[in-house]
Amino acid sequence: MSKLENSPIRNILVHSGRESGKNGRLVNPPIEIGSTILFDTLAAFETARDRRYESGNVYYGRYGTPASFHLEQLMCELEGAHGCTIVSSGVAAITLALLGATKSGDHVLVADHVYGNTRSFCDQVLSRTGVEIEYYDPLAGEAIEGKFRDNTTVVMFEAPGSGTFEFPDIQGIAKAARRKGVITILDGTWATPIFCRPLSLGVDVVVHSGSKYIGGHSDGMIGFIACTEKTHMPIRKTVMAVGDKPGAQEVHLALRGLRTLDLRMRRVHDAGIEVATWLRNRPEVVKVLHPVFDDCPGHDYWRRDFSGAAGLFGVVFKPTTDDKLRHFVDSLQMFGIGVSWGGFESLVLPVKPLRTATSWSEKGPLVRFNIGFEDTASLIDDLERALPLL
Numbered sequence: 001m002s003k004l005e006n007s008p009i010r011n012i013l014v015h016s017g018r019e020s021g022k023n024g025r026l027v028n029p030p031i032e033i034g035s036t037i038l039f040d041t042l043a044a045f046e047t048a049r050d051r052r053y054e055s056g057n058v059y060y061g062r063y064g065t066p067a068s069f070h071l072e073q074l075m076c077e078l079e080g081a082h083g084c085t086i087v088s089s090g091v092a093a094i095t096l097a098l099l100g101a102t103k104s105g106d107h108v109l110v111a112d113h114v115y116g117n118t119r120s121f122c123d124q125v126l127s128r129t130g131v132e133i134e135y136y137d138p139l140a141g142e143a144i145e146g147k148f149r150d151n152t153t154v155v156m157f158e159a160p161g162s163g164t165f166e167f168p169d170i171q172g173i174a175k176a177a178r179r180k181g182v183i184t185i186l187d188g189t190w191a192t193p194i195f196c197r198p199l200s201l202g203v204d205v206v207v208h209s210g211s212k213y214i215g216g217h218s219d220g221m222i223g224f225i226a227c228t229e230k231t232h233m234p235i236r237k238t239v240m241a242v243g244d245k246p247g248a249q250e251v252h253l254a255l256r257g258l259r260t261l262d263l264r265m266r267r268v269h270d271a272g273i274e275v276a277t278w279l280r281n282r283p284e285v286v287k288v289l290h291p292v293f294d295d296c297p298g299h300d301y302w303r304r305d306f307s308g309a310a311g312l313f314g315v316v317f318k319p320t321t322d323d324k325l326r327h328f329v330d331s332l333q334m335f336g337i338g339v340s341w342g343g344f345e346s347l348v349l350p351v352k353p354l355r356t357a358t359s360w361s362e363k364g365p366l367v368r369f370n371i372g373f374e375d376t377a378s379l380i381d382d383l384e385r386a387l388p389l390l
């Protein structure tokens with residue numbers, strides 16, 4: 001047990017996940033590139049091999065290195081998890097958690113607003129393993145219980161949907177699932193452990209794309225799977241069986257990113273609210289999908305379960321032509337056009353929600369904004385100049 005257990009998250013971010021108590025230590029674990037690890041005796045090798053699934057036990061590079069174990073330990077403490085496994089991307093975290101928690105013949109419920117790759121994996125890969133996928137209304141809450149069958153084993157959801165920003169009733173879903181022994185897997189990338197700790201709300205597995213806020217600089221790609229005791233080993237063994245692992249540099253970048261995560265999240269919280277509030281008062285805007293506003297779906301759940309808001313939100317504009325929308329997006333100078341988010345730079349991207357269990361009824365275009373660390377007044381000036389083009 002870490003001496004930082006129950007310490008404020010800022011202390012964990014600074015003091016955990018690195019060496020302590022040794023003279024002459026580096027502040028940051030070095031970048032460790034290694035495959036073969038040598039042992040003095042065959043007996044020592046065999047002990048390491050028998051313990052190869054344990055975080056902290058060095059055996060072979062693919063199973064982890066001291067630096068990657070530091071990173072797993074840090075995430076465990078941030079999430080209050082029994083165990084954490086790091087993988088090569090956020091998508092790998094989602095897909096391997098799902099693979100590790102399911103088997104042929106299972107029925108899996110997936111929120112209708114999930115990230116596009118989660119949906120593609122479920123439809124194109126998980127379904128081929130004999131798992132039946134059913135999409136459900138992301139705002140179903142505890143009533144999701146009505147969808148459980150005898151063979152339902154997993155609920156996969158996201159808080160919020162990273163394109164359409166509905167905030168689910170995390171506690172209600174977790175409660176219903178626990179009653180039936182169904183495992184809940186939540187993509188918590190948007191909030192990070194700074195603004196929400198889903199395991200403390202009853203969720204079994206929280207996955208993160210560390211390529212977003214955790215790394216925070218739009219460079220390293222990495223994923224995290226933080227688990228309860230019951231879910232940890234089956235998922236970790238699946239990751240090891242598949243052979244996924246993050247690169248040494250990515251481990252280093254994620255550890256470094258985490259040190260400043262709290263500062264960066266607080267900055268995007270403030271800047272995001274400032275830009276979202278300004279946009280809400282514009283005549284071109286129908287709705288701003290930011291949880292601080294009470295018309296954001298699931299606003300009350302956000303208030304109950306989150307302590308802040310990330311800098312990623314959506315805006316529904318009044319209906320316009322495709323050409324005008326393109327002209328607006330292309331003319332923004334402070335906002336880059338590209339996927340992903342959570343880095344230091346502001347981004348803009350039109351989003352087309354894909355729904356099968358519910359419908360998306362907005363008529364006008366939905367555009368997603370990632371607010372970065374530029375001067376907020378300059379971001380607003382840029383938007384003010386471009387909005388009349390819509």
Ligand SMILES: Cc1ncc(COP(=O)(O)O)c(C=O)c1O
Nearest residue numbers: 089090091115162187189209211
């Ligand atoms: C909510 C969410 N989860 C997971 C991912 C995937 O993460 P990665 O790009 O690290 O694979 C993304 C975006 O890329 C995302 O928006």
